[in-house]
Amino acid sequence: MSTVQKSEAEWRAVLNKEQFRILRQKGTEAAGTGEYDKHAAPGVYTCAGCGTPLYKSTTKFNSGCGWPAFFDAIPGAVTRHEDNSWFMKRIEITCTACGGHLGHVFKGEGFKTPTDERHCVNSVSLKFHDEL
Template identity: 80%
Template sequence: MASNEAGPAKKSDKEWQAVLSPEQFRILRKKGTEPAGTGEYDKHYDEGVYSCTGCGTPLYKSATKFKSGCGWPAFFDAIPGAVNRHVDNTWGMKRIEITCAACDGHLGHVFEGEGFPTPTDERHCVNSISLKFAPGDEPKM
């Protein structure tokens, strides 16, 4: 994704490659997926906030994280306004892609109606590499 817009979160591919690792770039900027069960935050349940690796925008509170068994960190809701949704028809299926609202970095996909006992009946299936965790009390947002 190349962009001519100014601002800290709007960068060209070359600028993103300078600040992200090759794997972060593949997932955040090229919409890749890390292998199931390999991510740092899959089974991580400390109290705090998960932010975008690309731009640092807070995305998820630990209070919304749950054990889904899917192999990726799962959340039932994002911080209001932090995540955008897009229809994704790749791989022969209809899914909803989720991206960081600030930098458009690919996070993963959201799935609905799977029967998890959560307030939203949603599972935000997020690549660990797209997230950076900050421990401690959750901010009031």
């Protein structure tokens, strides 16, 4: 259960139009357009909706998919849901704290990472911090 509860009006008041479309309406930014796709500085990525730390830069890798890719999240920060939209079965990931849509997890793609997973995350769903 999400711990950050807001009405649609409250979310619209704190998120810009694109953040609301992606985080609250499960949208997707166009591939290769996000500010964190090729971002490589050390730090922490938090939820753009509620500020919860989600990913450490040490788990980010270049997958070439056009979105920021991480091989693992901070324990407990991300929740997985079955997503059967678009006529396919995928695993949606959301911020555990606020329920904001982050993207999807893909498994078994052969990346040389410790988990063999790719968390494909919308840049709009994230905010980067040098340190927390």
